[in-house]
Amino acid sequence: MTDATTTQTAAGTDASVLPLSGLQFTIEHDGYSATIASVGASLRRLTWKGRDLVVPFAADEVRPGYRGAVLAPWPNRVVDGSYTFDGVDYQLPLTEPSRAHALHGLVCWADWSLQARSSDSVTLGTTIVPSDGYPHRIILLATYSLADDGLTTTVTAENVGASTAPYGTGPHPYLVAGPGTVDDWTLEFPAASYLTVTPDRLSPVAVAPVDSTPEFDFRTPRVIGDTFIDHAFTAIARDTDAAATVTLTSPVGTGVRLTFGPELPWLQVHTADRPAPERSRIGLAVEPMTCPPDAFSTGEDLVRLAPGATHSAAWTIAATEA
Numbered sequence: 001m002t003d004a005t006t007t008q009t010a011a012g013t014d015a016s017v018l019p020l021s022g023l024q025f026t027i028e029h030d031g032y033s034a035t036i037a038s039v040g041a042s043l044r045r046l047t048w049k050g051r052d053l054v055v056p057f058a059a060d061e062v063r064p065g066y067r068g069a070v071l072a073p074w075p076n077r078v079v080d081g082s083y084t085f086d087g088v089d090y091q092l093p094l095t096e097p098s099r100a101h102a103l104h105g106l107v108c109w110a111d112w113s114l115q116a117r118s119s120d121s122v123t124l125g126t127t128i129v130p131s132d133g134y135p136h137r138i139i140l141l142a143t144y145s146l147a148d149d150g151l152t153t154t155v156t157a158e159n160v161g162a163s164t165a166p167y168g169t170g171p172h173p174y175l176v177a178g179p180g181t182v183d184d185w186t187l188e189f190p191a192a193s194y195l196t197v198t199p200d201r202l203s204p205v206a207v208a209p210v211d212s213t214p215e216f217d218f219r220t221p222r223v224i225g226d227t228f229i230d231h232a233f234t235a236i237a238r239d240t241d242a243a244a245t246v247t248l249t250s251p252v253g254t255g256v257r258l259t260f261g262p263e264l265p266w267l268q269v270h271t272a273d274r275p276a277p278e279r280s281r282i283g284l285a286v287e288p289m290t291c292p293p294d295a296f297s298t299g300e301d302l303v304r305l306a307p308g309a310t311h312s313a314a315w316t317i318a319a320t321e322a
Helices: none
Strands: 024-029 032-037 042-048 077-079 082-085 088-091 101-103 113-118 121-128 138-147 150-159 165-167 186-188 191-197 204-209 230-236 244-249 255-260 266-270 284-289 303-305 310-320
Touching (some): 032 150, 042 150, 042 310, 150 165, 244 266
Antiparallel strands (some): 024 032, 077 101, 082 088, 121 138, 138 150, 191 204, 191 230, 230 266, 255 310, 266 284
């Protein structure tokens, strides 16, 4: 079943009316509405009582960058696109040419297929096929489910190949608190450390305490202002259910929160600074990750997905009000 924005024929979807971002799947529950586009299994829009919780994009638009995409089999960067795994050297395509890195995995531009759907839930799937840089076959499922507590996304990977695969995942939503821009919003997240990076290529250097760089310390809520952030954070405090929460609030009291579990020990935060003023700092990228940048090279928190094994990670986006 697809939305009215697409037309079905006996042979499948009529490509002449298929939006640039792929098939569109809208789910709803008690004031929440989410639309997922099949290209990248991307969260194209999420609203609560008509209020945007993420920066949306049009159905018939090439998705701007990685907005709302599922990232796998790695989030963030593999430096130089090169890594060694189990004694074998590999080279990935350099998909961030300006910095010469492999960025955000292999499936963010794949056209995912519908696996299951109800009024408040949809599951899309794709397969990572073996390649020179990643010789593993991984089946991926992304399930988006709406409930009273917001939109929960669960990404599950199954290794259906014969060899152990390096693996990581995470989302790429740009959260919206309400009126204004990133500069106006108050941010809170309980991370005690962050990963320093080189200024030119954003290659990881070392983990440092946020105490050493107060502008990156958001353990107490404060206005972001003109602070530039494009860093991974860790040493994240969690509640009794092992969940961590990022909260973003506008000056009028509206807001959004993202909650994630212990399978995601890292958090990338980016103020989304862009050369074009109309696109700059209009949403805050909040990306919980199973591993840090360049984990394929360092092995830190990298999932070793054995043949026949599965791995799941989940996060929830919800509205907040004063």
